[in-house]
Amino acid sequence: MTSRIDNNSPAAAEDSERPRAAALTPRRRTVVKAAAATAVLAAPLAATGSAHAADGPAFLHGVASGDPLPDGVLLWTRVTPTPDAVPGSGKGPDVQVGWEVAEDKGFTRVVGRGTTTAKAASDHTVKADVRGLRQATTYYYRFSVEGGSAAHSPVGRTRTAPAHDAAAPGVRFGVVSCSNWEAGYFSSYRHLAARTELDAVLHLGDYLYEYATGGYASTRGLVREHRPRHEIVTLADYRERHGVHKTDPDALAMHATHPVIAIWDDHEVANDTWSGGAENHQPETEGPWSARVAAAKQAYFEWMPVRPSTEGTVYRRLRFGKLADLHLLDLRSFRSQQAKPGSGAVDSPERTLTGRAQLDWLKAGLASSDAAWKLVGTSVMISPVAFGSLPAYLLAPLAELLGLPKEGLAVNTDQWDGYTHDRKELIGHLRDKGVKNTVFLTGDIHMAWANDVPVTAATYPSSPSAATEFVVTSVTSDNVDDYLKVAPHTLSLVGVAAVKAANRHVKWLDMDSHGYGVLDVTAERSQMDYYVVSDRKDPKATSSWARSYRTLSGTQKVERVREPVR
Template sequence: MSMNRRGLLGLFGAGAAAGCATLPSGEDVAVAFAHGVASGDPATDRVILWTRVTPEVGQAGPVSVVWRVLEAEGDRVVATGSVMTGPERDYTVKVDAAGLKPGRDYRYDFAVGEARSPLGRTRTLAAGGMAPVNLAVASCQLHPGGLFNAYEAIAALPSLDAVVHLGDYIYEYGAQEDAYGMATGAKLGRVPQPPHEIVTLADYRLRHAQYKTDPDLQAAHARAPFICVWDDHETANDAWMHGAENHQPETEGDFAQRKAAALKAYYEWMPIREAEPGALREAIHRSFHFGDVASLMMVETRLTGRIEPLDYAKDLTAMEGPDGEPVLDLDAFRAKLNDPGRDLMGAQQRDWLKHELSASKARGRPWQVLGNQVVMARVAGPDVSRTLTEAEVEGLMARIPEAYRDQFEQALFLFRMGLPFNLDAWDGYPAGRERLYAVFAEAGVQPIVLSGDSHAFWVNELKDAGGARRAVEFGTSAISSPSIGDAIGGFPLGAALMQANDEVRFCDQSAKGFILLTLTEDRAEAALMQVSTLFAKPFEVSALKQVVLIRADGAITGV
């Protein structure tokens, strides 16, 4: 299918022009709706509606914004109201629009005086029944990394219940010549704003604002409700409860203050339901039920229960070998890795998840789905010395760009020892993963696990330490963030990971795009959708791979 944004924007523009003639006016001030509209966190009777008004320069007071919800067709208004916004929340607007009917499509918009927003589409959750559920699964959208062509493709989908976003909605890096993604960003004119690494509330707000000026992201938000969780880059790379790899207290201050600023901006700028009064703002795990077909549990694995990730450079130490030469102390490292205290979810969230999974099964829903941030499968790095000759390895190294050659050579050395491919994923927390698998077993379910973060496509069969199958994992690649496969030339890393790991049934480390997950009473189909380019329009979108799971007599077959 060939994609071109012109026709898509024309569709939304025509709807907006036709639907706004009778919208009541708000306060008579001059504003623009430069960041589009969005909806999120749908329920059977309500949905979050979002926009942001941009006042004229020099105008800094409060603004009254009128909102309305219309039926999918025609001009009948089914809900309306007004809300105040101002500089205290960066002029963002968030409405929990209630009184809607289950399983319905709606349109919505906003107005301030004569200024009117684009028209958005949203959908409530079905209260029951076995209507098919269509979910687009997205993650990792580095603005300098390339055009958001995948979002244009998502916006054009003919049937879509929700977009499940698994995190890395923004990135914190600056615009230095050697900053992440800037080799591409400089060529495309996609330069981060502000141009430095974001640390303060003003910084995070401006970065969110820049992302939401992207027309393809705006089109996707206007197409269907988003169900979102954050990963690490919404705060800083490789974040955990009390710090991050990309946070230096000596120059960037207290991490808790930076995290608070990041979360305030996130809640302002994202169509996510606000935390209950007194609740921990980091605890955004929550459930969504799509009729009698599926339950979606969004989990949080960064800021509420994750202890500090291990790091090979810091935690894999040397000891004196038999001949007096230093050797790596693998036993000591594996003891750290397998420490029973290593966790990234926490007991409270696991208890919540067990209850939700058990309740979904008791209701008779055939599918339980986890919206999870990082790859869950057991994935050891590939030992290429077992499959390539010495000459082939030398040829491989010659093809690796010089900037990555030393790093890649070190990784290949470590992978000969069967060490994990990624310590920031569930592989860095094996005891916590076993506790999670025990929850699956106790609830009597084998869920579909959705994963982001890796910038790669995955199909994995998840097994516990005893070899019992506990879940199936579909990992989505990035919308635009660079992949390891991009950096190492033509080396077939995905194929090497498949060969080295029993749980990895499919892996592609280069393609970019999203997953289209379709769920029916007895069938789950995951289409790994790739875009042909991140650097131009028009582009092509196609299914890189399609996987079908069949549920019959309580058992799942496939993968």
């Protein structure tokens, strides 16, 4: 539902697609660590963890917000109306839910209220698309029900975007990808929740994994087990798996502290998803692909604070003043089936990664943007990468990691490398239209990269770079040292050197770490600070800065920076 606030404030309600003139209030850009987040969220989150639906309707899955606009934000929660109304069960009565938005966490300055209904048909999840808020402002929100001991949900904190035409001094995003429940704890989420200076968190895909228990991490050991234990195929299955992820304390904290801007990759449905199927889908035993993908997408939109866009997918565009346009891609719903490595089909103009409509939409948006930076959220890497020069002992784990044949690989055909015609068209468009300051933000590959995106990789650096790319590593999903069962940054260093030697546009590569990124954007530069966690299997894992790279305005190249943005 969409709800407007009438609070007689200068921020009158209006169409979110139209720019609005408003002064942007400067705010501190210094890092505010865990104390602020803990003070706001610890008590309500603890209350949620101890609430029981037996006492009446309860909020057992926290709160979340997403897709911030200058005048609004999407709010989310899930109500458990009765003890048996667990996610995916289809049980429990419909429940009326109230929501409030306030300027303070004590709710003494409430600026808007509304009601909606948590229905069994939507797994008792609810969304309120609240409008009429002030631009670039922090708000607090909560939900309520009657008849339970936990009448109010945890308090959430969110933030609106700058006005479309505002000269925003800066914007800062947390960036994450690939969160395998069984492989470790989501400490990266906890550390991002502690950074209350963030404007939002970008989740670039693989928010969850579809496999049965042990199906993806069986050789490395399980930290905790999936629910349901079997591979998820039905709507009830996907709902239950999403519900489990919304009980993780670190996920609860991140969602309650920041608006999350999410896209999906393949594992939200099944491994190596394409428009007509997936590597991990067997129609003869798991039913029609169309039924499975419909179930997965329905559960995703029920459980994630995301606005569905064109054709019910996740490609959409958000704006952060005149500083940045954020173009978010869906690289699974429209793609052709992955080609076999070495088949030559990767160059076929008949094959597509984006689909014609989405590629035209992206090209038009990039060419017409008047923002200083054009950020593109892409679930798979666009930079070309050849792996053929790797030593034999690294080929097998990389092939398993990338889902490719074990006998050796030259390229990862699940990435843009498998759809070179789409990439050539897009990169040519950037060059021909003179589009500057395009930065691709990427997940999927369980490694951290900082790359130039060359017009012609074979002749780089003699030929120019058309854009840059920052790839974040996984939150928990296995990477090279996990497969090899060796200490980080030992055997993999040979592979790093080989990849960089064969791909001169790759400026940095970390094959082993788990963690997250923090992207800080100003008019002068876009900088990615890479952070790593001490141990994905430790629920109290610490975080430390690893590296930083930036793109200076107008250069289309990445360069190393010796310290993170403070």
